[in-house]
Amino acid sequence: MDQKELAFFRDALNQNLDEILQKGQETIEDMTESGETYADPADRATAESDRAFTLRLRDRERKLIKKIQKAIKRIDDGDFGFCVACGDDISIARLKARPVTTLCIACKSRQEEEEQNRGE
Known part of the structure; x- marks a missing residue:
């Protein structure tokens, strides 16, 4: 693989990493800012379900961050x-x-x- 292709993949991986980190930061901000109270238990259940789903997504992305970092290291090491x-x-x-x-x-x-x- 030539240097141009390696640079392409490094840029793509770094961009993906930046997007995941941004989403994570937005999730943290949303969860710390949302001090909402719900009169209807169904609304509260829906909000809790959505929150749990978002946290599962962020957990999957956390695992992907490690894979991205390892891929960037493989580029650095010449193993990519x-x-x-x-x-x-x-x-x-x-x-x-x-x-x-x-x-x-x-x-x-x-x-x-x-x-x-x-x-x-």
Whole structure:
């Protein structure tokens, strides 16, 4: 992979990271500012459900932050774009679709098949 492609992925990963951090900050601000009281228990239940859903999303994004940081480190270390299982190149198309991936299509397919056979 050439330097131009690596720069593209670094920029995309950093932009994704910035967006996730911004959403997290907005969620914190929304939750600290919303001192709403609800007369109707159904409204309160809906608000609590929405809040719980938002927190689950932020938790998933927290996990994605770690993957993004690891991908940026792989760029720095010169390991980005190589499958950790077989060592082959990961296709540019796959990296564009999921830049945090560490497996090529063949190895990921094999992994999913093994998980399915184990019943996971």
